[in-house]
Amino acid sequence: MRVKPNIEPMIPYTPGRRAPGGIKLSSNENPLGPAPAAIEALRRTADSIHIYPDQLGEPLLRAISDTLEIDRARLIIGNGSDELMVLACAAYLDRDENAVSARHTFSQYEYATRLFCAEYRPVPMRDYRFDADAILSAVDQETRVVWLCNPNNPTGTVMPPAEVERILRSLDRTTLVILDEAYHDYMDDDDARLDTRSLVDHYPNLLALRTFSKIYGLAALRVGYGFGSTELIEGLRRVKQPFNVNGAAIAAAHAALGDHKHHAHSLEANREGKRRLYDGLSALDLEYLETQANFVTVRLPADATPIAARMLDDGVAVRPLASFGLPEWIRVTVGTSGQLDRFFETLEPALRY
Ligand SMILES: Cc1ncc(COP(=O)(O)O)c(C=O)c1O
Structure with a gap:
């Protein structure tokens, strides 16, 4: 079967990866879970x-x-x-x-x-x-x-x-x-x-x-x-x-x-997580974009795809942005403080590799 000509250049959606048993910071989900x-x-x-x-x-x-x-x-x-x-x-x-x-x-x-x-x-x-x-x-x-x-x-x-x-x-x-x-x-x-x-x-x-x-x-x-x-x-x-x-x-x-408590709590956790990410990324001298969302987009010093793959092997999934036309960047969801600890623990060695 041939697909229609307009469908020819399309590729199936690439979802954010997940590390089996690891931490998923690749799809901008709420790290606190559902309301x-x-x-x-x-x-x-x-x-x-x-x-x-x-x-x-x-x-x-x-x-x-x-x-x-x-x-x-x-x-x-x-x-x-x-x-x-x-x-x-x-x-x-x-x-x-x-x-x-x-x-x-x-x-x-x-x-x-x-x-x-x-x-x-x-x-x-x-x-x-x-x-x-x-x-x-x-x-x-x-x-x-x-x-x-x-x-x-x-x-x-x-x-x-x-x-x-x-x-x-x-x-x-x-x-x-x-x-x-x-x-x-x-x-x-x-x-x-x-x-x-x-x-x-x-x-x-x-x-x-x-x-x-x-x-x-x-x-x-x-x-x-x-x-x-x-x-x-x-x-x-x-x-x-x-x-x-x-x-x-x-x-x-x-x-x-109607769960206003969960909404407010999620917003506050996001604010804290953003600050934590900004501080940690600045300490590593990495460029990032100030965000109005629940993720931060970070420029790495080299092609982000293999760096993200190394992080995934180490149990932390982030989103490399080549498919968005930004091959040196990753997008990381603002996780809980424990998840962000793991993020930085895996990012540093992945960068030095
Ligand atoms: C900008 C934007 N719009 C829409 C969606 C998808 O939303 P939904 O889960 O409601 O289909 C996403 C999901 O990541 C998104 O980033």
Whole structure:
């Protein structure tokens, strides 16, 4: 069998590695684990799994609607935010149109774009940030989607809010802007914080995406959500599978949303871990990017792939960034203090090798 020509150059997603019995700092998961309230809710769902879940994800849909103060018609729940990226392209991106994004960003934007036979246009970044000028200059008549990642994976950087607004103001309303905010819970720079909730009221072509995989600690359950205008969300609902999010995931995410203690604790642990990483990396004289997420991106003095492989042999998985176009860099998830001890213990010998 031959795959379709647009699928030909695609390779299967490379997930963050795991060291058997070791420490996984390669996929930006919450090192504190899931919200305890979510574990309880998951147990409670066990005796009702013979019943199909609610098609739109109630009662999670209502809880998000209350939290964001947004009408339920403007919300959609997905099987991870990854699924919502595909649904957005299924509904709005056609063959021979194009999608614009940045060079060093999340691989699923290219994947979702190519699935629908459209061209993917990655543009250079400025200081490892999305660059509004570069993005706008790549946009043409055939551009239907602009992908923004804020904070960006893998650099941890954010765009100044005024730059995001400039992109939105400059684009035609027929171009969908997908603003991926998977890491927004971890932001601690208030000046950099976007008022996404107001932006979706002003721009009917803006789709914001968030996830329960990061600070809520539910990556294995696969739950994300999107919000935007009623019209935009209606397009996504048309193309989604009837029961796209399973009942256990809906129940657990609903409970996690109300577990404010776990959220606050995770945020505080991330702040401490970031400081620890900054101090340790500075002591080793390694360049790193200041992050607004739950990972730090570090430049190594040589090709990062073999160095990361040596660390993996030593029981610590980090993400080498060659596939993101950054061959000398690794991305390390902000782990617990014990995990970060192990990270530094394995990094130093791997560098000296
Ligand atoms: C920027 C970004 N968006 C989305 C996701 C995936 O989120 P989900 O688990 O909700 O599919 C990730 C996961 O690493 C990510 O880094």
